Amino acid sequence: MRERYASGISDDTAKQMIDLLNANLANVIDLTLDGKQCHWNLQGTGFIGVHQLLDETSDRILEVSDTIAERIVILGGQPNGLASRVVKESILDDYPTDITEVDQHVRELTNRYKKVAEALREAIATAGEAGDEDTADLFTEASRIIDKDAWFIGANAPKK
Template sequence: MSQQEESVHRTFGSVEENALRIPEDKAEQIIDALNADLADTYVLYHQLKKHHWNVAGAEFLELHEFLGDAAYHAEEGADELAERLQALGGTPAAGFDQIQDAATVTPEGEDVYTIRASLENDLEIYGDIIESLRDHVELAQNLGDHATAEILREILVEVEEDAHHVEHYLENDTLVAETAQ
């Protein structure tokens, strides 16, 4: 048996009693929802970083900075989600396999796309995350976990703001059009 197997403190997917006094059956539902949100946020984070690294063109600097900031916002949201689900007695999805299994969004391919296509792909993931967060605010509220609902609302505000900025970048009078050669 490996040293790693011998020192497991909590098995991923298990739910322990929590000091927040949320019953385990309710906590389990909320933890599953938060892990899906966490996994989706990780997917968005990595895609935003990819676009941050690869953006080019006339609006490079502004987009480079925005994408860096948006990735930072996603990272902050992921941290809030992970800490809350741990406080509820769960284990945050952190390994590649757990993230892939829990994610409900699909990242774009590994290729580098035009910035317009990249932002359209980002906006699609943002939209999916927004819908999920709204559903999970309601779930947490209905299960009596008002603090988790509030945390999700705060994350939702930031996600919606960044999505709205992406939407502005995709307007017809922005992102200098590529010319055919």
């Protein structure tokens, strides 16, 4: 382990949090890439609004991944955002490449955002139980951002 900059946290807790943070980093990176896949391939009614929204959501989720990676370093670990690791460890299935319509992408991407947010909420509980309130707070803020973006994206789905 590298030098740890967070005090008051045991080595065992730091290691547990590094693993938890890296697991969620893989999910967030995968979600970012899914958003870009959607951004590049959507077509149809409402295209431009969703296309522009996805630029904004991608920027926010990149900030989330940076914050997670920085916390890993603070705890003495090494962030691992390599594509091969993301493929192996993300909770998300491969993004479908056979869809093009805005409503299809909106539904798919919204469900992915919700799944990552759910994992983040589980991580909040785990970090809190481990006594690392700073990491729990980081996960709380990340889940708020992802929940809000799921709502922004999902609001573009056609009403049934």
